[in-house]
Amino acid sequence: MFVHFVVFAILWMPVTLQLVTMRSFLATPSCNDRISNIEFVAEHQARSRRSCAAMCSINCGCFGFNLLVNKCRIHRSCDLVNMTSTEDGWKYYQINLPPDCQGVMESGESTSGLYVIDLFGGRVQLVTVYCDMETDNGGWTAIQRRLSGTMNFNKTWTEFKNGFGDPANAYWIGNDVIHHLTNRQPHFMYAIFKLHAPPGRTKHRKSSCNSLIKVFRLQYLFLTSGDSMINAGHTGGNVNGASFSTVDRDNDQWNSGNCAVKYKGGWWFNDCHDAFLNGPWPPEHWFEPWIPAITSVSDIAEVRMMIKPT
Structure with missing residues (x-):
């Protein structure tokens, strides 16, 4: 059995956002002192x-640097x-993008912000995500982020599957991405609320669970008390084994209708x-986000769900 932690916290700390391109690279000596016959993206x-390397954008798979003329391609x-x-004089370097925010942190980055990750390797699918590098030793990949209601989360199955929104403001990373990240090994999950409130009213909630998501089904093992995602006193709140539901795909256990339709969100x-x-x-239209810690959501400024490998 794999055991790891789901953490709930309420915080008020501001976060500065910036898009950061990784600067991790490997030498490609077989290409040295050569020039490609394919037009390069840019020259500086x-x-x-x-x-x-810092000039590499999301379209940069490698770069060449010539120290003799201080030129970058x-x-x-x-x-x-x-x-x-x-x-x-030309020496070439392959840019390596990590597969998640833990890899970003291990590469030497320590600032929270937007990073590009290479989900499958080989630059097959590059994803821009928000990485939290301060909370609980850092390395957290935000799978969901919401700032002041800037994005409607009442989306279809396909939209939740593929992901939507802007990581700088509000987004869902995509169930396909979540499945790929968590299916390989168990993950911690950290849920954060930031409130429009003065400092001094901080609440923390911890529980234990096993690996997060397999084929859009939440695999969640309840081991401690007080966790809203698996309320021992209310079987309807137990997400252990629950499948993901959306307005156009009803996978819940409610006999009277579709919970996603009733509560307007997947x-x-x-x-x-x-x-x-x-x-x-x-x-005021968002019903009980986290019982019993938060039943009124009028002062919520940000919600974030984050994961990282155990």
């Missing part, structure tokens, strides 16, 4: 290979078969919920 003057890819010409409903973080804003 650069003082070092690290400053050249950005490429989508560096394949030896395309390096048909020669020129002294979630792992049972019959129906004691924890529900995808309710509609303005908050």
Whole structure:
């Protein structure tokens, strides 16, 4: 049995957002002193290979740096078969993007913000995510983020499956992405509320669970008391084994209708919920996001769900 923690907290700390491109790279010596016959994405003057690496955007698969002329060239890819010409001084480096925010942290980044991750490797699917590098030792990948009702979470099955929104403001990373991240190994989950309130009223809630999501079904093992996602006194709030439901796909256990339709948002409903973080804003229409800790949501400023490997 895998055991790890789900953490609930209420915080008021502001977070500065910025999009950060990873600067982790590996040398590709087979391409050195060569020039690609495929047009490069961009060319810049650069003082070092690290400053050249910093110029890589989401379209940059590798870069070449020539110390002899302090020149940097950005490429989508560096394949030896395309390096048909020669020129002294060029050295090439493959950009490595981590698969999650824990990998971002392990690469040396320590600032919370927006990062690009390479979900499957080989740059098959690049995803921009919010990474929390301060909470509980950092390395948290935000699978959901909501700021002041800027995004409607009453979406279809396909929209939740593929993901939607803007990580800088409000987004759902996508059930396909969540499944891929969590299916390989158990994960911690951390749920955060930030409130429009003065400091001094902080609440924390911890419980234990096993791996998060397999084929859009929440696998959740209740081991401690006081957790809203699996309320021992209300079977309808127990999300252990609950399938994800949306307005157009009813997978809940409520016999009188579709919980996602009634509460206007996709979630792992049972019959129906004691924890529900995808309710509609303005908050007066959002019913009981986390019982018993939060029953009124009028002062909520941000909601965030984050995961990282155990």
